[in-house]
Amino acid sequence: MPRRNTKEIILERALDLFSQRGYAGVSVRDIAAAVGIRESSLYKHFPGKRAIFDAIVEEMRGRYAAAERALQVPQAGEGDLAAAYGEIGPEQLADLCRKMFLHSTRDPYATQFRKMLTIEQYASPEVMATYRDFFLDGPIAFQTELFSRMIAQRYFREGDAKAMALQFYGPIFLLLSRCAGPEDEEDCLALLERHVAQFAADHGSGAEQ
Numbered sequence: 001m002p003r004r005n006t007k008e009i010i011l012e013r014a015l016d017l018f019s020q021r022g023y024a025g026v027s028v029r030d031i032a033a034a035v036g037i038r039e040s041s042l043y044k045h046f047p048g049k050r051a052i053f054d055a056i057v058e059e060m061r062g063r064y065a066a067a068e069r070a071l072q073v074p075q076a077g078e079g080d081l082a083a084a085y086g087e088i089g090p091e092q093l094a095d096l097c098r099k100m101f102l103h104s105t106r107d108p109y110a111t112q113f114r115k116m117l118t119i120e121q122y123a124s125p126e127v128m129a130t131y132r133d134f135f136l137d138g139p140i141a142f143q144t145e146l147f148s149r150m151i152a153q154r155y156f157r158e159g160d161a162k163a164m165a166l167q168f169y170g171p172i173f174l175l176l177s178r179c180a181g182p183e184d185e186e187d188c189l190a191l192l193e194r195h196v197a198q199f200a201a202d203h204g205s206g207a208e209q
Contacts, residue, residue, distance in 0.1 A: 007045050010035050011059055012109070014052045019112035022119045023053060023127070057130055060113045067107070071099045081146060086155030090200040094193045097172070101192055105179045114176075135173065140165050156203045164203060171195045 013034035017026040028049050032039040046052045068075065073096060074084035088096070104110050114135070121131040132138070143165035150156045156164070172192065179188040 006035070006037070007055075010042060010045055010052065011056050014049075015056050015109065015112050015116060018053070018056070019115040019119070022123070023049070023116070024120075024123060028052075056113065056116075060109065060134075063107075063109055067100070067103050071096065071103070073100065082149035082153050082155065085146065086150055086153060090197055090204075093200060094196040097192060097196050098189060101172070101176070101179075101189065102185075104176055105185065105188075139169050139173075143169055154205050157205055159203065168199050 010031065014026070014031045017030055017034060026049070028042060029039050031049070031052065032042040035042065046055065074081055074088075085093075104114070117127060117131040117134065120127040122128070140162070144162045147156060147164045147168075148161035151158060151161060172195070175188045175192055175195075179185060
């Protein structure tokens with residue numbers, strides 16, 4: 001296993017603290033102490049606390065993209081995305097959603113990141129924008145565009161693509177919020193699979209008119 005550099009450790013320790021106390025409740029000194037370095041040494045890597053926060057956000061974007069690639073989630077820019085999703089059967093789609101759901105609930109970085117943004121979203125317009133981009137507006141915009149193309153290519157029946165995106169993503173977001181720990185996982189996964197199967201039955205081009 002490759003040795004982690006100090007920057008990576010700073011981000012991990014800062015995220016852990018931010019997810020527990022919130023951004024305002026953590027100082028650069030707190031982060032340095034958690035890493036085990038002097039405050040002056042931390043400034044050699046980041047100019048301040050905000051820079052650490054911004055780096056955590058970018059790190060999460062990279063980790064999420066890497067997780068999607070590892071799980072073979074169809075990617076934008078890699079051919080016909082609508083066709084890639086359209087050719088996935090309901091069982092495959094449910095399995096893909098299950099894997100991404102488990103990544104979001106089991107990966108420590110992902111769970112702490114979600115907690116951090118949830119805590120801080122009302123304290124800062126910038127953090128609220130980041131929260132919405134990751135967990136609200138971003139997914140809905142992506143799925144609206146995807147479903148619009150899938151309707152045009154007849155993978156889905158005619159319908160309101162944005163309403164469909166809300167119907168698909170809303171319950172998933174609710175289950176993510178509900179799944180607080182291992183004790184909730186089995187029930188949440190069962191509901192997730194039922195939701196995906198019902199959505200495919202309701203909107204797939206083979207569904208009864």
